[in-house]
Amino acid sequence: MSLLPISLLTAEAAAHPYRRLVARRILLVLGLGGLLVLSVAIDISLGPARYPLADVVRTILWPADSDVQMRVVIWDIRMPMALMAVTVGGCLSLAGAQMQTILANPLASPFTLGLSAAASFGAALAMVLGVALFPGALALMVPINAFVMAMLAALLIFGLSTLRGVTVETIVLLGIALVFTFNAALALLEYFASEQALAAVVFWTMGSLTKASWTKVAVTAAILLICTPLFARRAWALTAIRLGETRAAAMGVPVRRLRLETLLLVALLAAVPVSFVGTIGFIGIVGPHIARLLLGEDQRFFLPGSILAGALILSATSVLSKAILPGAVLPIGIITALVGVPFFATLIFTHGRRSW
Amino acid sequence: MVTLELKSVEACYGRKAVFAAATTPEIRGGSLTALIGPNAAGKSTLFRRIAGQLRGAGQVRLRGAEPAALRYMPQDTAMTAALTVYEAVILAVKQGQAGWQLSARDLAAVDAVLARLKIGALAELHLAELSGGQRQLVSIAQTLVTRPAVLLMDEPTSALDLYRQYEVLDLLRDYAAETGAVAVLALHDLNQVMRSCATTIAVANGRVEAVGPSREVLTPTLIRRLYGIDARIEACSRGYPMMIVDGPGRA
Ligand SMILES: Nc1ncnc2c1ncn2[C@@H]1O[C@H](COP(=O)(O)OP(=O)(O)OP(=O)(O)O)[C@@H](O)[C@H]1O
Ligand SMILES: [Mg+2]
Numbered sequence: 107m108s109l110l111p112i113s114l115l116t117a118e119a120a121a122h123p124y125r126r127l128v129a130r131r132i133l134l135v136l137g138l139g140g141l142l143v144l145s146v147a148i149d150i151s152l153g154p155a156r157y158p159l160a161d162v163v164r165t166i167l168w169p170a171d172s173d174v175q176m177r178v179v180i181w182d183i184r185m186p187m188a189l190m191a192v193t194v195g196g197c198l199s200l201a202g203a204q205m206q207t208i209l210a211n212p213l214a215s216p217f218t219l220g221l222s223a224a225a226s227f228g229a230a231l232a233m234v235l236g237v238a239l240f241p242g243a244l245a246l247m248v249p250i251n252a253f254v255m256a257m258l259a260a261l262l263i264f265g266l267s268t269l270r271g272v273t274v275e276t277i278v279l280l281g282i283a284l285v286f287t288f289n290a291a292l293a294l295l296e297y298f299a300s301e302q303a304l305a306a307v308v309f310w311t312m313g314s315l316t317k318a319s320w321t322k323v324a325v326t327a328a329i330l331l332i333c334t335p336l337f338a339r340r341a342w343a344l345t346a347i348r349l350g351e352t353r354a355a356a357m358g359v360p361v362r363r364l365r366l367e368t369l370l371l372v373a374l375l376a377a378v379p380v381s382f383v384g385t386i387g388f389i390g391i392v393g394p395h396i397a398r399l400l401l402g403e404d405q406r407f408f409l410p411g412s413i414l415a416g417a418l419i420l421s422a423t424s425v426l427s428k429a430i431l432p433g434a435v436l437p438i439g440i441i442t443a444l445v446g447v448p449f450f451a452t453l454i455f456t457h458g459r460r461s462w
Numbered sequence: 463m464v465t466l467e468l469k470s471v472e473a474c475y476g477r478k479a480v481f482a483a484a485t486t487p488e489i490r491g492g493s494l495t496a497l498i499g500p501n502a503a504g505k506s507t508l509f510r511r512i513a514g515q516l517r518g519a520g521q522v523r524l525r526g527a528e529p530a531a532l533r534y535m536p537q538d539t540a541m542t543a544a545l546t547v548y549e550a551v552i553l554a555v556k557q558g559q560a561g562w563q564l565s566a567r568d569l570a571a572v573d574a575v576l577a578r579l580k581i582g583a584l585a586e587l588h589l590a591e592l593s594g595g596q597r598q599l600v601s602i603a604q605t606l607v608t609r610p611a612v613l614l615m616d617e618p619t620s621a622l623d624l625y626r627q628y629e630v631l632d633l634l635r636d637y638a639a640e641t642g643a644v645a646v647l648a649l650h651d652l653n654q655v656m657r658s659c660a661t662t663i664a665v666a667n668g669r670v671e672a673v674g675p676s677r678e679v680l681t682p683t684l685i686r687r688l689y690g691i692d693a694r695i696e697a698c699s700r701g702y703p704m705m706i707v708d709g710p711g712r713a
Contacts, residue, residue, distance in 0.1 A: 113562075114563055114564065116563055116566060118566035119568070122569045124564075124585075127586070339560045340560075341560075342553060345553055346557060349550065350540065352510075352515065353601075353604075355515050356515075356533065356534040356536060357533075357554055357604070358530065359557060398544050399544075402544045403544045403545055404549050
């Protein structure tokens with residue numbers, strides 16, 4: 107344990123009192139990581155078919171030596187779902203964290219900027235009208251439509267924020283305008299939809315992990331692996347921007363450029379998971395807040411902390427929903443909000459030092 | 463020695479020009495320079511223009527220092543990030559660097575500036591837990607920690623108690639003398655200006671009204687022109703010049 111802070115402090119600096127804070131924060135990040143691993147393990151072991159935990163672990167570690175049926179259940183059904191919760195939770199939480207950072211707004215998330223509303227509208231276009239925004243790949247029409255619309259919404263916001271004199275407040279207001287526009291367009295589609303299509307749209311917008319696959323896990327993981335280092339390189343600048351634009355600029359941070367780069371990365375981080383799993387909006391707000399309460403806003407801790415907190419919440423929710431209602435596969439978007447909100451409220455009211 | 467000079471510098475917000483062409487002689491480093499003027503005269507605007515946050519025609523000439531060695535301290539001291547005081551100052555040291563690792567030198571720089579401002583005891587407090595004056599001291603620490611060659615400080619003493627005001631002004635004066643840095647401070651208290659600042663720049667109505675040694679620039683005539691105040695400059699019993707206000711000027 108005494109070696110831990112070394113990675114963030116050089117050897118000579120490791121005797122400094124500041125190391126205590128660093129060590130505490132590193133331990134908290136590792137703690138979140140540990141809880142996540144535990145949660146994923148439990149998630150995989152739970153399901154309609156009950157297997158002893160030892161067998162589950164053996165199947166994961168040595169798939170070749172295990173029972174065929176169990177291998178299929180664990181490897182092809184439960185693991186993609188459990189890991190999808192991790193990658194999607196991580197992506198959405200990171201997207202929310204950086205959105206809040208650059209927009210100086212605790213309520214900002216990819217969802218308040220209309221990305222998920224746009225995605226839902228895109229998905230509904232496919233399900234109700236059978237319109238493919240990207241020709242070919244009919245099997246993937248729904249996620250591709252959702253992705254295209256979400257990216258279009260993000261690019262619209264991006265384009266407008268490159269204009270001179272556009273402030274953070276303007277961007278937030280614009281995002282809210284987009285939310286209402288896309289929700290209205292979605293309602294219009296639903297109004298004319300057949301009963302069957304309507305059911306599909308409604309289910310999709312609730313957010314669900316049931317359509318998880320190894321491909322989707324890989325794609326969302328790749329997005330996370332691409333974006334995280336790009337944010338990590340800008341860690342000091344992103345932290346500084348939270349002290350206010352003028353102050354950050356005074357420290358030499360290229361505020362406008364950083365904001366635009368971040369917007370693009372956030373768009374990618376949010377649009378891809380949303381197109382796969384639908385709307386799981388809550389994570390993008392709660393994940394970052396939990397990380398902030400535990401770790402503060404030094405991005406060296408806040409960045410990994412947000413990813414882990416988001417992943418943990420979604421994974422734990424998946425576990426909870428299986429434990430509370432065994433057999434039923436409730437859309438995870440519903441459970442996240444129902445279980446997450448009381449937990450979140452408790453956290454906010456019991457934790458002393460808040461910043462927003 | 464570092465010098466700063468403005469040549470027909472324009473500063474505007476959108477199409478609204480606050481300064482059309484601000485010109486000053488060379489401001490020499492090594493002592494404090496005051497920037498005075500009534501509210502909305504354009505002091506903060508001029509700072510932002512010099513710091514490169516506003517664009518406009520004209521030239522900001524810096525000799526003896528790189529533009530990167532310039533630090534501007536905004537007037538607004540609000541800081542709401544969930545950071546400790548120590549973290550907030552480290553930030554200023556590490557800007558422009560990609561690495562996450564802190565060296566003993568980085569930490570020593572932070573320790574030194576906190577000690578000099580006598581706020582070492584605040585290091586582990588969160589920004590949200592600070593008083594207004596404490597927050598201003600942190601803001602000053604962030605500005606000084608990189609040991610800039612050009613300092614532009616917007617009302618650095620506005621939230622401080624009387625003792626702290628003079629302590630900070632003395633500290634800044636010593637810093638300028640030690641390092642030869644150009645240090646321009648926007649100030650409203652003209653007695654502080656006369657006591658601490660060798661040079662004064664007076665601005666009003668989008669113009670530089672006067673530049674020169676503080677004792678020569680600060681005359682009853684100028685004070686009346688800038689602020690509409692009738693005042694006298696007299697020597698106190700220790701010989702310092704003091705401004706005595708007789709009241710708002712009668713037209
Ligand atoms: N962001 C802005 N956009 C447009 N106009 C601005 C902006 N900031 C300041 N101004 C205007 O520029 C002028 C100069 O303001 P500035 O803040 O530079 O004054 P100041 O000398 O610093 O005043 P104070 O002593 O009150 O701090 C004012 O008329 C003000 O209304
Ligand atoms: Mg001002």
